[in-house]
């Protein structure tokens with residue numbers, strides 16, 4: 001096997017590259033691959049037809065593969081159609097005030113009280129706007145090459161990086177802004193990895209396969225992009241393990257007891273896996289953030305920037321890219337909510353409450369990152385050796 005290129009700790013995280021690859025390949029990847037195929041995690045509620053709030057839509061999409069196939073009414077699970085029966089958001093406000101900047105690393109043990117429709121301060125979509133939402137079967141709409149490129153795609157990435165998380169001029173940027181940049185860059189790497197993993201190699205014969213030069217040119221050539229992918233993976237993994245009590249108690253009901261038992265069992269296997277817990281007990285240490293005296297203001301500022309990124313997803317000019325862009329940003333917003341769920345305005349620590357769709361986005365995002373980490377690990381050093389030899 002080729003020499004390992006990335007060694008030591010993943011920057012700003014608490015696990016090393018070797019451990020991440022081992023737990024990903026032995027534990028997380030196999031569980032997540034099964035989990036996302038089950039009905040609970042397969043259907044994502046999304047508003048796909050939405051006006052871009054920033055500029056007129058000039059989306060150019062070359063392939064038919066850009067369009068998303070939506071689910072007919074009778075396909076998605078019955079319980080997803082019913083209104084929520086959880087408590088109203090008001091009755092769940094925690095009355096006990098805590099300084100906003102302090103990050104509590106534990107979560108209440110009796111945590112799941114039914115799915116709710118509470119707004120996430122980190123994201124822009126209004127989940128209660130059910131009329132415009134459709135369910136999409138993610139298994140039928142894989143994230144892969146779509147032909148979406150050129151000025152339209154470039155403008156989205158530029159807007160995200162320039163307006164919301166400019167690349168940090170080394171020491172100048174605080175940890176928190178650097179973390180936001182790295183999360184976005186890691187997600188961008190993951191999107192590029194998926195394009196390279198499932199690429200249209202020959203349009204005339206409709207043959208699909210791996211495009212390794214593209215993987216190298218867009219991701220592997222830039223060590224920072226690989227590092228940021230691992231960072232984002234560990235960040236999201238930390239959110240999932242931090243919310244373990246909540247996620248363990250959550251209802252994964254789709255009306256099919258056999259599938260639902262399997263979902264519950266796989267979720268538990270993932271959350272309480274002994275290998276994961278001993279090898280990488282704290283994938284990311286969120287308590288290190290927001291410690292400065294301007295922590296609360298900084299959090300509001302970054303929350304606003306992330307909400308903007310979430311709104312920019314409405315401007316992605318290719319439907320399938322928009323679906324996966326929205327899902328993954330939603331998943332990141334959910335991770336941010338779990339890790340920093342103190343409400344920006346109320347100066348209160350709120351008990352964690354998640355929407356069903358947030359949990360669906362979170363696990364699907366983790367699965368996508370896990371696939372990217374695996375592919376990068378498998379192909380990383382060997383491609384580089386081939387390219388260096390040429």
Ligand code: FAD
Pocket residue numbers: 143144145146147148149150153154156157184185186188189190191192195218225316320321322324325
């Ligand atoms: P881009 O990927 O567009 O990158 C633009 C610039 O950003 C680069 O020149 C570089 O300076 C910088 N950059 C690139 N990667 C990183 C990184 N990891 N970290 C920091 N900076 C970076 N296309 C598909 O085929 N399928 C999809 O599913 C898909 N989903 C998309 C989802 C979203 C939200 C967006 C905005 C675009 C999506 N695209 C998708 C388009 C795709 O991401 C590229 O924009 C397109 O393939 C053109 O690539 P490019 O080589 O011009 O570089």
